[in-house]
Every structure is written in structure tokens, then in C-alpha cells.
Amino acid sequence: MKALIEYLNSINEISSQSESALLSICSELEVKKNTDLHPIGHVCRNLYFVKNGLLRIYYLKDHIDVTESFEFENSLVARADSLFHAKPSRKAIQAIEDSNLIAINGVSLFKLYDSHPDIERLFRKVFEIAYVESVNRIESIQFHSAKERYENLLEKSPKIIRRISLKFIASYLGITQVSLSRIRADIK
């Protein structure tokens, strides 16, 4: 659990008492490659911290698999809407590499907010960061050609290109596999 604590402390320090309260609602789990940690249609009941491995969030658009995001080591993942409002999610969280995770139970966490203001503050900041990132993501796809989006990704997240298969990257960029393959050939 050390990696999680370090990660959280880098965002907002919490008391050691809060730290143990938080750890008491965490559990470790392992997910094998290609399995859905959180399937489509289920209520998301946990936040997940990726100790190692790699996850993605995806959904189906007219039976086509669309990747919404990738989640690497040392990041927190959640289906926010589903977690906050206990409603079924149209999106799944899937491991695309064998992964070791820490699950933080949502309901328990939200209860801790009442007794531990520093935990509430910490997660306020966690989601503020996520919000800022998602606004940046909007900009990166809003008025850009497929080629621009790919070059942007190459620059900002080269590790995505290295570790993830083309079919996932393509829908993440909002284009088809064929189109991405073409762009790649073009750039070389």
C-alpha cells in the first residue's frame, strides 16, 4: 500500500490517523490481462489505484469498442459518475496487462469525509486534477485532424504508443484503425 500512500501524499498530506483510516477501507487485488475489472452495466463501487500494469476504460458505440482512456501505474481510476451517484455505468474498466491494484471502497470513503476533513480535501484535489485533465483532453480532440491528434499523443504520451495496441489507440483518438495505420505510414 506504500505506493498509494506516497501518491496521495504528493497531492495532499494527511494525518497518520487519517492514513490508517484510509488504509482500512482498501484491499489489494490482481487482474489478469483482458479481463473486465468493472463490467459494463454495473455500479462502480470502488476507486482503483494502479500499482502496476495497465488499464483502460471502454464502452460500446453501436457495437464498436471505443477506448475512453488509459490508466498507467501510479494513477487513480474511477468511473466517477457511477461511483458518485451509485448508478450503473455504460463503461467498463479493463486490464490490458496483468495488473496489481488497490481498491478503495467508495461508500466507505465518502463516510470518511465526515470524520476526516483532510481526506475529503485530498480527494477534492484528486478530482480537481482529473477535471483539469479531462478539459485538456477535450481540447486535444475538439478541433484537430486525426494526424494532429496522433502527433499530439506522440508528444505528450509516448508511453501510450509504446505499450498499447493500435486498435485501442485508434478509437481513443476517435478514428478507425485503418486511418491510424495510414497516418503512421505517412509520418515515417
Added chain:
Amino acid sequence: MKALIEYLNSINEISSQSESALLSICSELEVKKNTDLHPIGHVCRNLYFVKNGLLRIYYLKDHIDVTESFEFENSLVARADSLFHAKPSRKAIQAIEDSNLIAINGVSLFKLYDSHPDIERLFRKVFEIAYVESVNRIESIQFHSAKERYENLLEKSPKIIRRISLKFIASYLGITQVSLSRIRADIK
């Protein structure tokens, strides 16, 4: 200020003591159509509540004006990244109708978080809502054709179509004016 308080209370109730603390850091202002409330390159120092009127956030991409979002009556607007981290924003907030606003000073608000946990909780929820909305926005533009994006907008935000000029809507959807005009002609 009544509208603001009602709006905030609908998200999370706060004590009357917190309410007056909050009001003490607010000020009202009026912005004329076509003027930048917050220009590009400036640090965003306030959150704004739209009492009436209409705002948009925009930025320049290769000298082309791109609308990131529209903000109607009864909503809170901020350039989050700039506000949270006191850094200059590449994006501007502009009035596209004469508007009456309430400004909430950022620095003062963040100070209130320390003394008023209910205010911190309130704004935690404000930004959680904004986060969920922005994830939904990503989905609405990620793997959809221009026509799908426009039809989606027609369905979910008909008021955008009614009150806002085509040129702003086009870049908001990530397409050119000509393309949007064509789609409109097509749908009729």
C-alpha cells in the same frame, strides 16, 4: 445574490454563517456583449455565476477562434486550471449576450475552505459535477461524425441552437461553419 445561494444550496446546503462568509467574498458585475470578461493570457482569479446572459469560453488554435463551452444562466463558470494553480490561461471567457454576473474571488474562497468545511464540501461537489460533465462531453465528440454531434446537441441542448450563432456552434462541435451549414440543410 439570491439566485447564487439557491443554486449552491441545491448542490449542498451550507450553514447561514457559511452563507454570509461566502457572500462577503462575492461581487456583482455586468459585462456587455462581445467583451472578454477574462482575456487570454491572464490568470483567472474568480469563479463566475451567471445570473442572466450568456458566456462562452474560447481559445485560438492557429489564429482560429474555437469555442470550448457555453455557459448559461444559473451556472458557475471558471477556468479551473488557471484558477486552481494561479497560472495564465490560454483561454478567454467572453460574454456573447449582455450579462449580469456574480464573481467569487478564488483566493478568498480557498481560504474559506479552512474555516468552513461545508463550503469546501460544496465546491468539491461543484467541481465533481463539472468533471462528470466534461467526461460526458468527451464521449459526445470522441467517435462521432459531425452530423451525430450536431443531432446530439439538438437533443441535449436545444437552447444552444436557439441562442447562439452558427459560427460558435461549429467550432464547439469541432467542425467548420460550412460543414455545419451543410448538415443543417441536410436535416430539414
Added chain:
DNA sequence: CTCATTATTTAACATTTGTAAAAGGAATTC
């Protein structure tokens, strides 16, 4: 009201992206 300006539509053409199918590579299983 008229003129000037700005916004929207239309047209013709260029470019990008999608679709479907086939071929080649890479990885996995038995």
C-alpha cells in the same frame, strides 16, 4: 431607411477519413 457590416448558405473542388476486403505479421495454443 439605407448603407455597411456581419452571418449564413451554396457551390465547386481538394483532402481526409471511413468501409470492406485481402494480405501479411505476430502472438498464442495445442
Added chain:
DNA sequence: GAATTCCTTTTACAAATGTTAAATAATGAG
């Protein structure tokens, strides 16, 4: 290590979107 399956590239063609320019339409200023 052969066979199978999955992934990526390529090709040919279709459809969508961008670009530029011109024609209308709507709006606003004097």
C-alpha cells in the same frame, strides 16, 4: 513448430469534411 487466431497494413473505392470564393440573408449604425 504447425495451426489458429488476432493484429496491423495495404488497397480500392465511397463518403464526409475542409477550403475557397461567391451569393444571400440578417443585423446594426448612423
